Amino acid sequence: MTENKKYLTDASLAKLAKWLRLIGYDTIVFPREAGRNLLNLACAEKRIVLTKRRDMPERQFSGELYFVAGLDIESQFKEVIDKFSLTIEKQKIFRICLKCNAGLSSIAKEDVYDLVPPYVFANCSEYNQCPRCRNVYWPGTHQRNALRFLEKLGINPQ
Ligand SMILES: [Zn+2]
Structure with a gap:
């Protein structure tokens, strides 16, 4: 690769x-x-x-x-x-911090209790965190919106 x-x-x-x-x-x-x-x-x-x-x-x-x-x-x-013939693959999207470009690491659910809204904590079990700015990411609305935007451009991550 x-x-x-x-x-x-x-x-x-x-x-x-x-x-x-x-x-x-x-x-x-x-x-x-x-x-x-x-x-x-x-x-x-x-x-x-x-x-x-x-x-x-x-x-x-x-x-x-x-x-x-x-x-x-x-x-x-x-x-x-x-x-640039960029490939868009499911396992590569949502892996980099949108704010500071650092690679995200997964973080345990119990460690994000204070970092995400209560309804998110109640409904989501997978989280990633940016090692640099500490921003926490989860599969939520903004990921769905992003996928919709890609779809609008005719892009379906494989
Ligand atoms: Zn960051």
Whole structure:
């Protein structure tokens, strides 16, 4: 199995970065002005650059850079999936923290008692936690909404 490609977006594509994480692709958002520093980081971490900036100082940049044309999240996401032939697999989605891009670990139900709403605790037995920001995830409404969004784009995780 080949390792997944990793991505780096400019700040204007933060929403796209979230969706790439959701389907399991390691993606960071460059928090500052896109430019030479962004490209250096991409090189250092071997990330593919996704940007809306036409004026990137690409000279002497040896990595891969892709200009995202889509104006809304649906077309941007679809565009990147097609361009890089991203595979979307059931066991890879919902495995990365949407907020900070760290891989999630499973956490025992008894350890989330204080961390999730009571109705969730009562109804759900599987939880994951981000080791970095401590955010807790569970198979709930937002996962169903995410799957619906993927379905709308014609994507059915295999
Ligand atoms: Zn996190």
